[in-house]
Amino acid sequence: MVITSGGAAGVPVAPPAHPVAGDAPTPAAAPAGPVRPGRAPRREAAWRRRDRRWGYVFVGPQLIGMALFVLLPFVASLVLAFASWDGLTELEWVGFENFTAQLQDELLLRSIVNTLLIALITVPVGLGLAVVVAVALEKLRTRTLYLILFFAPVVTSTVAVAMIWQQLFRADGVLSGAIAAVFGVAPPDWLGDPRLALIAVCIVSIWSSLGLNVIIFLAGLQNISPSVIEAARIDGAGAWRLFRSIRLPLLSPIVFFSSIVAFISSLQTFDTVFVLTANAGPDNATRTIVYHIYDLGFGRFEFGPSSAASVILLVLTLVITAIQFGAQKKFVHYEDDSA
């Protein structure tokens, strides 16, 4: 290190004056909140009491909102799951009947399987593609145009996305036509064939969320300190080795976090199946859990069974999050000195 300015070299610099440093009690006694110097202890205590009230005032609006619009409906959902009600006639308690009926309902089971399939296909494929694109983008000096192209679907409403793809997937449409021409097969009927309809939903959701993951991973790659890369390169690491042993491990916390977010949002798939596959696809082939909740609640006004299905969605979400946190230990690498 070369010191260019002579004066300060070697002389310890006085810490900047702290407005409250002199009178502050030990940090253990008051870790947060300023202390007003030169006040009598009693006025100090009065100020703290008033300040505490300000805490509730500031949290107030969000607290009321959460209690009224989240916690209350949430508890009501748990309660309704044990009742039979259509919103008009008398509410009737039925115990676990909704759950036993739902868990034997072929439609719910199919919804769960479809939803899990969508999540299990879109999350690994989508995140894998996003890592590849982000690594490629990071190597470039100008990437604005690419960023715009990849992100455009993210800012487009899922309804519009689904409407466009619905026409692209027409049996007499361009995609089927291209596949028929290239592979010499009959043009596939994407949205009419139960198997293909689910694949179509996956393609659309990968396409529309790719850009979001790309920019998050790109920001993560940019956070890797160049000195780490440089050190590895000096040690003779090639491009693949750099990716496998440096970039990917250092990116893994962000990939892990994104995988949880992506999985949970896949479990909530609704817009795409509602619009793209016109409700739930041929023979309920793309019926998802949220569609099932919507259909029971607002198609048939069976609030009890619909709430039971909501609770099943909640449990599924929590279980999958727990599994992912369990898997984290094995695959996620944290840079120890990054904090």
Add this chain to the structure above:
Amino acid sequence: MTAADLESTLVGRPDLERPRRRAAGGGTRRTLGRVAIHVALVVAGLAMVFPFLWMLLTSFKTLPQLLQDPLSLWPDPWTIEKYVDAWNAVPFGQAYLNSIYICVLSVVGTLLTASMAGYAFARIRFRGSRVLFIVFLATQMIPKQVTLIPFYLLMAKFGWVDSHLSLIVPAMLVNPFAVFLMRQFVLSLPKELEEAALVDGAGRWRTFWSIILPNLKPGLGALSIIVALDVWNSFLFPLVLLNSPDLFTVPLLLASFRGQFGSVDYGLVMAASALATIPMLVAFVIGQRRILNSMAASGLGGR
């Protein structure tokens, strides 16, 4: 993920367009590598825009062309008739007004309430603040759809079904993610900033309003983009809560359009889709730098 990791991911100020620092050396191999990357990305980029281009081209086609030659890409002849028809068939202008004002009110409300709560959780000591904060974080785990039916019943009780209040008021008052994000931003501000004001006798509100809020501008900017995108594109709740076409938001109107007009004249459907997406895409391209960096900063995105 440690708290510090999370914080740096969330509150870091990414600049996605910052070019990579180049290592010394390079030469032909490196240039060739970059060309290969460009070629691959151009192909991938084309796949990303193709649906939008196809939507635009299809929207300018006439019905006979759609029926006779569905595989052609280029309109022949061009017509803007579909746009006129789509605009006249459903209240598009009204839907845009609805979406814009719902979005603006929701964003402004969220910015205020979330930064207030974030400030309190970061800097004010009050009984139960830790527990409350944990409750806020925990409610993020509840999928919104789980509360769909009771939420609808509650709105019915309030008389807010088929009213924009059922979308705006909850959006203004509930956003745990925004609270969390604003708390992180407040924590990243130096404490001395507000202590000076408090010592000088400014109250909490004045300190918040004239010291904290102005310093939170980058965070508020990022948050407003995230919330706006989320509100603009939300579909399930408006679908359930709104019945009158005059109250529809843009996505809802578009979805109803699909129901009213069959799939034969899909040029009309594509014109309607273009009317719903192109203004958003133009706005995105204009503000892309801030939007991309905000979304990267949030690390978790809008949904």
